Amino acid sequence: MTDTDGKSPRERYRAQVRAEIKERAWEQIATAGASALSLNAIAKKMGMSGPALYRYYAGRDELITELVRDAYRSLADTFHAASASGPDVATLAHALRGWALADPQRYFLVYGTPVPGYHAPEDITAIASEVMAVLLDACAAPPPDAPATPFGTHLEGHRHWAGDHPAPPAVLHRALTFWTRLHGLLSLELAGHFTGMGFDPALLFAAELDELLTDSSGAG
Amino acid sequence: MTDTDGKSPRERYRAQVRAEIKERAWEQIATAGASALSLNAIAKKMGMSGPALYRYYAGRDELITELVRDAYRSLADTFHAASASGPDVATLAHALRGWALADPQRYFLVYGTPVPGYHAPEDITAIASEVMAVLLDACAAPPPDAPATPFGTHLEGHRHWAGDHPAPPAVLHRALTFWTRLHGLLSLELAGHFTGMGFDPALLFAAELDELLTDSSGAG
DNA sequence: TGTACATCAGTGAACGCGCGTTCACTGATGTAC
DNA sequence: TGTACATCAGTGAACGCGCGTTCACTGATGTAC
Numbered sequence: 001m002t003d004t005d006g007k008s009p010r011e012r013y014r015a016q017v018r019a020e021i022k023e024r025a026w027e028q029i030a031t032a033g034a035s036a037l038s039l040n041a042i043a044k045k046m047g048m049s050g051p052a053l054y055r056y057y058a059g060r061d062e063l064i065t066e067l068v069r070d071a072y073r074s075l076a077d078t079f080h081a082a083s084a085s086g087p088d089v090a091t092l093a094h095a096l097r098g099w100a101l102a103d104p105q106r107y108f109l110v111y112g113t114p115v116p117g118y119h120a121p122e123d124i125t126a127i128a129s130e131v132m133a134v135l136l137d138a139c140a141a142p143p144p145d146a147p148a149t150p151f152g153t154h155l156e157g158h159r160h161w162a163g164d165h166p167a168p169p170a171v172l173h174r175a176l177t178f179w180t181r182l183h184g185l186l187s188l189e190l191a192g193h194f195t196g197m198g199f200d201p202a203l204l205f206a207a208e209l210d211e212l213l214t215d216s217s218g219a220g
Numbered sequence: 221m222t223d224t225d226g227k228s229p230r231e232r233y234r235a236q237v238r239a240e241i242k243e244r245a246w247e248q249i250a251t252a253g254a255s256a257l258s259l260n261a262i263a264k265k266m267g268m269s270g271p272a273l274y275r276y277y278a279g280r281d282e283l284i285t286e287l288v289r290d291a292y293r294s295l296a297d298t299f300h301a302a303s304a305s306g307p308d309v310a311t312l313a314h315a316l317r318g319w320a321l322a323d324p325q326r327y328f329l330v331y332g333t334p335v336p337g338y339h340a341p342e343d344i345t346a347i348a349s350e351v352m353a354v355l356l357d358a359c360a361a362p363p364p365d366a367p368a369t370p371f372g373t374h375l376e377g378h379r380h381w382a383g384d385h386p387a388p389p390a391v392l393h394r395a396l397t398f399w400t401r402l403h404g405l406l407s408l409e410l411a412g413h414f415t416g417m418g419f420d421p422a423l424l425f426a427a428e429l430d431e432l433l434t435d436s437s438g439a440g
Numbered sequence: 441t442g443t444a445c446a447t448c449a450g451t452g453a454a455c456g457c458g459c460g461t462t463c464a465c466t467g468a469t470g471t472a473c
Numbered sequence: 474t475g476t477a478c479a480t481c482a483g484t485g486a487a488c489g490c491g492c493g494t495t496c497a498c499t500g501a502t503g504t505a506c
Contacts, residue, residue, distance in 0.1 A: 008503085009502085009503085010447090010448075010449090010502075010503075013449090014449090017449090030336065031336060032335075032336060032337075033255070033333070033335050033336055034333075035253070035255035035256075036255075038491075038492065038493085039492085039493070039494090040491070040492065040493075041491085041492090048449095048450070048451090049450070049451055049452070050492090050493085050494085051450080051451075051452085051493095051494075051495080051496090052449070052450050052451075054493095054494075054495090055448080055449060055450075056449095059493070059494075060492095060493065060494095105336075108333040111407075111408070111411070111413070112332065112333035112411075113253070113254075113328040113332035113333040113411065114411045114412060115252075115253050116250065116251060116252060116253055116325075117252075125416075149427060150423075150427065151423050151424060151426070151427035154419060154420065154423050155419055158417070158418030158419040158420075159418075160417070160418050161416070161417035161418060161419075173427070176424060177428065179404075179408070180401070180404040180405045180408055180424070180428070181400070181401050181404050182404070183404045183407070183408060184399075184400040184401050184402070184403045184404020184405070184407070185400045185404070187331075187403070187404070187407060188331070188399070188400055188403060191331070191332075191333065191334045192334060193331070196345075196381070197378070197380070197381035198378030198379075198380050198381060199374060199375055199378040199381075200374065200378075203371050203374050204371060204396060204400070206371070207369060207370070207371035207393070208397065208400070228470085229469085229470085230469075230470075230480090230481080230482090233482090234482090237482090258458075258459065258460085259459085259460070259461090260458070260459065260460075261458085261459090268482095268483070268484090269483070269484055269485070270459090270460085270461085271460095271461075271462080271463090271483080271484075271485085272482070272483050272484075274460095274461075274462090275481080275482060275483075276482095279460070279461075280459090280460065280461095
């Protein structure tokens with residue numbers, strides 16, 4: 001308690017080392033993918049012996065889970081920041097693209113190919129809901145009431161994923177559409193499926209966003 | 221040449237074993253993901269010793285590359301079959317979804333998180349172009365001429381990826397939109413991001429396809 | 441301020457594992473005369 | 474049809490590697506009196 005923010009020097013040191021471990025882990029993921037992440041390799045890069053890391057993480061799984069958590073957290077923060085000046089779909093879309101391009105492997109850790117059998121802990125799915133809530137807010141904002149699509153009607157009976165958000169069916173549908181369309185664009189772009197095709201991915205993204213804004217998608 | 225189709229018994233045996241290796245490989249990928257694929261494990265499952273597989277594949281990399289090639293090939297065949305009774309976007313879309321659901325890990329091998337640094341051999345990108353060509357045919361079919369979008373105009377200057385296909389800009393744009401939107405839906409569905417949300421992914425897919433057909437996307 | 445003790449970061453050795461891959465070899469299958 | 478030879482599938486041992494993880498230990502840092 002004699003310390004600035006209630007942390008002892010040792011606690012601060014611990015936090016610092018934990019942070020560096022994660023930093024190296026991200027570097028490693030960027031280089032060789034998430035499945036190649038290795039505690040021993042991280043330790044070596046840090047000039048430490050392998051077992052030393054077990055002072056900071058119970059094991060490889062705990063580290064990976066924390067990386068996934070951080071990735072979700074970072075996306076949620078980005079979304080919150082983007083909608084700080086009022087909920088807006090376009091702002092959110094650009095924030096999402098910026099976040100994705102800043103670190104493709106982080107994006108893939110969230111939305112990429114899942115490891116069969118892995119289930120994220122509850123607190124992570126909670127952050128995912130947070131992201132969805134911001135998106136729903138933005139989708140609810142400009143067009144106050146659009147006619148419900150048939151699928152929107154279906155959604156009305158399955159709105160559990162929207163939490164306690166009072167969005168009407170058309171908004172639910174719009175949010176899902178926003179999510180799936182932009183994910184389609186971003187994941188293909190980040191995976192490099194557009195490279196060699198010549199066109200500018202940013203323009204395709206802009207065009208798709210434009211259509212998402214102007215036209216129907218949940219508004220007949 | 222005394223044999224039925226020009227193959228000696230040994231050649232047929234070889235082909236058969238190669239096929240079984242791939243079969244086991246797919247099983248393994250389905251269980252633990254592509255990054256966990258191991259020659260030794262496959263050999264053990266087949267009741268053989270590890271080194272035996274080197275009679276059939278030069279190494280792990282060659283096997284993986286062939287699996288990727290087969291995946292692309294299978295998608296191209298599916299597309300060809302689907303458009304046998306005339307080019308049609310809706311038919312293609314359903315064929316794609318069926319193909320994806322039939323084996324999610326195969327889908328991810330084609331469109332999933334890439335291993336940083338891996339580049340597919342040329343013959344595989346050729347199959348990818350084949351897929352794109354079928355898609356372009358289907359997109360060109362029903363609405364003979366739609367007005368070009370601004371992005372469509374951009375595409376006109378970057379149509380190299382369309383091969384020698386004479387599609388107008390609006391069709392190019394439409395094909396890209398088809399691709400990115402359906403990929404967004406399918407990859408999220410296959411990755412399990414919809415599970416627990418309650419709604420029926422098939423209905424969302426249908427709704428999205430419906431909009432892809434009725435409305436603009438390349439037609440202002 | 442100084443001493444005694446507890447905490448805890450990091451080390452090095454070790455265990456067991458599975459991996460990809462090579463090599464020399466055995467034994468069965470096919471081919472040539 | 475039978476013999477001599479070549480081909481080739483599969484084995485088992487071995488190499489070197491890096492992995493995750495445990496354990497007993499050293500030495501530095503912080504705490505209590």
